[in-house]
Amino acid sequence: MPAVALEYLHTYTLIHDDLPAMDNDDLRRGKATSHKMFGEANAILAGDALLTIAFEVLGQVEAQAPHPPNQMILELAMAAGSRGVAGGQFEDLASEGREPDPEQLEYIHTHKTARLIRAACRMGAIAAGAPMEKLEALSTYGERAGLAFQIADDILNATSTAEELGKAVGSDAARRKMTYVALYGTRRAQERAEALTDEAVAALAPLGSRSEPLIALAHFMVHRTS
Numbered sequence: 001m002p003a004v005a006l007e008y009l010h011t012y013t014l015i016h017d018d019l020p021a022m023d024n025d026d027l028r029r030g031k032a033t034s035h036k037m038f039g040e041a042n043a044i045l046a047g048d049a050l051l052t053i054a055f056e057v058l059g060q061v062e063a064q065a066p067h068p069p070n071q072m073i074l075e076l077a078m079a080a081g082s083r084g085v086a087g088g089q090f091e092d093l094a095s096e097g098r099e100p101d102p103e104q105l106e107y108i109h110t111h112k113t114a115r116l117i118r119a120a121c122r123m124g125a126i127a128a129g130a131p132m133e134k135l136e137a138l139s140t141y142g143e144r145a146g147l148a149f150q151i152a153d154d155i156l157n158a159t160s161t162a163e164e165l166g167k168a169v170g171s172d173a174a175r176r177k178m179t180y181v182a183l184y185g186t187r188r189a190q191e192r193a194e195a196l197t198d199e200a201v202a203a204l205a206p207l208g209s210r211s212e213p214l215i216a217l218a219h220f221m222v223h224r225t226s
Contacts, residue, residue, distance in 0.1 A: 001058065001060060002061060002072055002124070005054045005055070005058040006116075006123065008050045008053050008054035009050065009076060009116075012054070013089075015034045015043050016043075016047040017089070019035055019040065020035065020040060026168065027162060031166075034046055055076070058072055059073060061127070063126045063127065064127065066129070071126050072127065075126065079118065083111070084119070085111065085115065088107070088109070088110070091104065092112055095108060095177070095178040100178050100179075100183035102183065104178060105179070110143070113147070113149060113153075114142070114145075114147045115146070117143070118139055118146055121139065134206055137206045137207060141201075141204050141218070144199040145197065145217075145221060148193045148218065148222050149221045152193055155180075155186055155189055155190060156226075157169055157170065157171060157173075158172065158179075159186060165226050193222045194222060197218050200218045201215050201218055
C-alpha cells in the first residue's frame with residue numbers, strides 16, 4: 001500500500017510538471033502528455049485526484065513500531081509539499097533564465113527530486129519497522145541517489161533523443177533551466193553523479209548484504225538511457 005500511494009503521488013507530479021504553466025511538455029513515456037490527450041483542465045483535476053488518492057490509500061496503513069502509526073503519512077506529506085516537490089518546483093520555475101548558482105541548484109534538485117526518493121526509502125523502512133540506525137542509512141542513501149538520478153536526467157535531456165528517452169529533449173537548455181549540465185558541463189555532471197552514487201552506496205553499510213538490490217538500483221539510475 002505505501003508503494004501504491006507513492007506511485008499515485010509520483011504520477012500526479014508528472015502530470016502537473018508537463019502542464020503548459022510548468023514545463024509545457026507534449027511527450028511523456030513515449031506518449032502524448034495528459035493535457036495534450038484530455039485537455040489542460042482535466043489534467044489538473046487528474047493530478048489533484050491522484051494526490052488525494054495517495055493519502056487516502058496511505059491513511060489505511062499504520063507504521064510499524066518503533067515508529068508512530070501515522071509516520072508514513074507525515075513522510076509523504078513533507079516530501080510532497082513546500083519542503084519537498086512543490087517547493088523545489090517553485091524554485092525551479094523561478095530560476096529559469098538566471099545564471100546557474102551551485103547552492104540554488106542543489107536546493108532545487110534536493111527538494112524537487114531527492115526528497116521524494118528519500119521518502120520512498122524511508123517509508124519502506126518504516127513499513128518494515130526498521131530500527132533508527134537503518135532508517136537513517138536509508139535516508140542518506142535515498143537523498144544521495146536521488147540527486148544522482150536528477151543529474152542523470154539533466155544529462156539525458158542534453159544528450160539523448162526523444163525516441164530513446166520517451167519525452168522532450170533539449171528543453172532544459174531552451175528554457176534556460178538551472179541544471180548540472182548548464183553549471184558544470186556534461187563530463188563534470190557525470191562525475192558528480194558517480195560521486196553521489198558512491199556516497200549512496202557507502203551509506204548502506206549498516207544493511208550488510210541485504211543492500212545489494214539497492215546498490216544495483218543506484219548504479220542503474222546513473223547509467224540508464226531512458
